[in-house]
Amino acid sequence: MRFTCFFSSVIILTFPFLGDLAFGQQPQQEQPIDLTTALRLAGVDNPEIRLARERVREAVAYRQLAAAQFLPSINMGTNYNQHQGALQTATGEMIKVNRNSLYLGMGAGAVGAGTVNIPGIVFSANLSDAWHNALIRRQVVRQRGFESEAIRNEMLLRVASAYLDVLGAAQRQAIAKQISVDAGEVARVTANFAKAGQGRQADADRAATELEQRKNDLVQADADFALASARLCQLLRLDPSIRLIPMERQVVPGALVPEPIPLGELLAIALTQRPELAARRAEIRAALLQLRNARLLPFSPQVLVGFSAGGFGGGSNRFAAGVVQPDGATLQQPRFGPLDGRTDLDAVLFWSLRNLGVGNVALTRVARSQVRQSELRELATLDRVRAEVASSRVRVLARYAQIEIHERAIKSSLTAFKQDLGRTRNKIGLPIEVLDSLRLLGRSRYGYLESIVDYNRAQFELYVALGQPPADVLARPVPNMSGGTELKK
Numbered sequence: 098m099r100f101t102c103f104f105s106s107v108i109i110l111t112f113p114f115l116g117d118l119a120f121g122q123q124p125q126q127e128q129p130i131d132l133t134t135a136l137r138l139a140g141v142d143n144p145e146i147r148l149a150r151e152r153v154r155e156a157v158a159y160r161q162l163a164a165a166q167f168l169p170s171i172n173m174g175t176n177y178n179q180h181q182g183a184l185q186t187a188t189g190e191m192i193k194v195n196r197n198s199l200y201l202g203m204g205a206g207a208v209g210a211g212t213v214n215i216p217g218i219v220f221s222a223n224l225s226d227a228w229h230n231a232l233i234r235r236q237v238v239r240q241r242g243f244e245s246e247a248i249r250n251e252m253l254l255r256v257a258s259a260y261l262d263v264l265g266a267a268q269r270q271a272i273a274k275q276i277s278v279d280a281g282e283v284a285r286v287t288a289n290f291a292k293a294g295q296g297r298q299a300d301a302d303r304a305a306t307e308l309e310q311r312k313n314d315l316v317q318a319d320a321d322f323a324l325a326s327a328r329l330c331q332l333l334r335l336d337p338s339i340r341l342i343p344m345e346r347q348v349v350p351g352a353l354v355p356e357p358i359p360l361g362e363l364l365a366i367a368l369t370q371r372p373e374l375a376a377r378r379a380e381i382r383a384a385l386l387q388l389r390n391a392r393l394l395p396f397s398p399q400v401l402v403g404f405s406a407g408g409f410g411g412g413s414n415r416f417a418a419g420v421v422q423p424d425g426a427t428l429q430q431p432r433f434g435p436l437d438g439r440t441d442l443d444a445v446l447f448w449s450l451r452n453l454g455v456g457n458v459a460l461t462r463v464a465r466s467q468v469r470q471s472e473l474r475e476l477a478t479l480d481r482v483r484a485e486v487a488s489s490r491v492r493v494l495a496r497y498a499q500i501e502i503h504e505r506a507i508k509s510s511l512t513a514f515k516q517d518l519g520r521t522r523n524k525i526g527l528p529i530e531v532l533d534s535l536r537l538l539g540r541s542r543y544g545y546l547e548s549i550v551d552y553n554r555a556q557f558e559l560y561v562a563l564g565q566p567p568a569d570v571l572a573r574p575v576p577n578m579s580g581g582t583e584l585k586k
Contacts, residue, residue: 126338126339127339127340127341127342128335128339128341129341129342129343129344130260130329130344135257135260135329135333136253136256136257138334139253139332140253143252143332143333144334145252146248146249149248149249152244152245153238153245156238156240156241157238159237160234160237160238163230163231163234166222166230166231167222167231169218169219170219170220171217172203172215172216172219173203173217174205175201175202176205176206176207177198177199177200178209178411180194180195180196180197181195194414195413195414197412198410198411199410199411199436200407200408201408202217202408203216203217203218203405203407204407207405207407207409207439212443213405217405217407218405219402219403220400220402220403221400221401223394223399224397224400225390225397226394229389229390230390232386233386233387236380236386237383239375239376239379240379240380243372244373244376246372247373247376250372250561252332254557256332256333257554258557259325259328261553261554262325262550263326264343266318266321266325266326267342267343268347268348268546268550269318269321270318270321270322272318272539272542272543273315273318274315276311277308277312277314279538280307280535281308282518283308283528283531284305284308286304286521287300287301287304287521288304290524295524296524296528300529301528303528303529303532304532307532311539326340326341348546349549351553351556352556353559354563356493360487360490363486364483364486364487366564367483367485367562367564368482370563370564370566371482371563371564373478373481374475374478377474377475378475380471381468381471381472381475383471384468384471385468388464388467391457391460391461391463392461394460395448395450395454396448398446398447399446399447400445400446401443401445401446402444402445404440404443405440405441406438407438408436408437409437409439410436410437411434485558485562486559486562489555489562492551492559493552493555493556493559496548496555497552499544499548500545500548500552503545503548504545506545507542507545510534510540510541511538513534517530517531517533517534518531
């Protein structure tokens with residue numbers, strides 16, 4: 098799995114322990130998980146991926162069936178015929194006869210002087226149909242294989258995004274706890290000042306309200322974490338009662354697609370690596386083969402070759418003409434004689450114009466339309482791939498720039514909060530100032546977390562938009578993540 102191996106080299110995994118949720122309920126069973134494990138579980142037991150694989154197996158079976166059309170079929174059987182009453186001879190004479198016949202061996206349907214109706218070894222096919230169907234089925238197998246890979250890539254992207262949601266929710270939970278602790282400290286200081294008569298009760302009430310709001314944010318963070326875990330369990334087909342705990346202690350930026358790679362080069366990589374485009378190209382080749390077959394059908398012969406061998410015997414109530422016994426009596430044929438060996442070989446070759454040629458013209462037009470439809474689907478897929486690559490790259494660059502902005506915002510807001518909290522403790526500043534600094538610090542922390550999570554998600558989207566190319570295709574010098582030189586230009 099290129100997806101798993103490539104990303105596992107980007108993020109270093111650790112093993113933390115998160116506390117129980119603050120819902121007042123019994124803690125659920127917890128199970129640690131990392132991204133590599135999640136992707137592996139998704140590739141093993143995901144129903145959409147398994148369904149895509151079954152479609153590939155179905156296409157392979159149909160390809161084998163198309164190739165088998167060049168092999169004859171073998172029929173083994175027997176038939177018994179009994180006739181009573183009038184028959185007409187070759188000269189037109191009407192006779193009454195009671196007869197019986199039995200055939201046993203390769204084939205069936207041997208009656209009278211005719212050939213075996215169901216040959217023992219038979220080959221019947223239109224040469225053009227048999228040849229082109231085998232080639233078409235080969236392209237269908239390729240198409241289904243590429244479609245299966247595209248579905249796998251899409252599912253792994255969904256699993257990676259869901260895992261990032263779980264990781265982000267766990268970090269938001271930690272941030273909410275820290276903000277709640279800071280709000281509790283502000284509420285404690287202002288409440289003590291109000292009790293001592295050194296501050297206003299309105300300031301204490303304002304700080305207490307802020308604390309309750311931060312507690313509400315913590316409850317919401319716990320709920321978001323539980324929902325994110327349940328969604329990941331659904332994708333991985335795990336018991337939803339299990340609480341999945343991410344093994345990373347913190348979210349760090351991970352560059353799957355190193356910068357700088359020009360957009361034109363990224364588009365070129367996607368055109369050669371995206372399985373959706375390869376599937377559309379295989380579909381076009383299959384449609385072209387179908388068109389060529391439709392054009393060749395009037396000139397391609399229908400071949401029928403049959404061979405039969407078995408035992409054949411019978412008799413009737415007719416007298417054998419000219420056969421006289423020694424006593425002068427006429428010899429009568431037996432009603433059912435012994436089985437004697439017989440073989441039949443039939444070869445038929447003919448050409449056919451379907452519906453006076455009108456059917457052949459219609460088949461050609463249908464095939465030509467299918468070629469145009471396949472080409473249009475390829476163009477639509479090409480436009481979608483280009484848009485996905487371009488939009489994912491824009492999001493990567495934008496989120497990378499936001500990471501630096503939020504880093505500076507955290508530093509400045511944390512400094513301001515510490516200073517305002519110290520001023521409030523020394524009764525120099527106003528409580529409203531420290532509350533405002535606390536809110537700004539919280540927004541900066543959340544913004545920093547969201548920018549990293551969105552950056553990693555955009556990296557995954559860009560990586561999948563490129564078709565998960567091998568690492569050597571993306572071999573570029575990786576810039577310093579803390580510098581941001583490329584983004585500032």
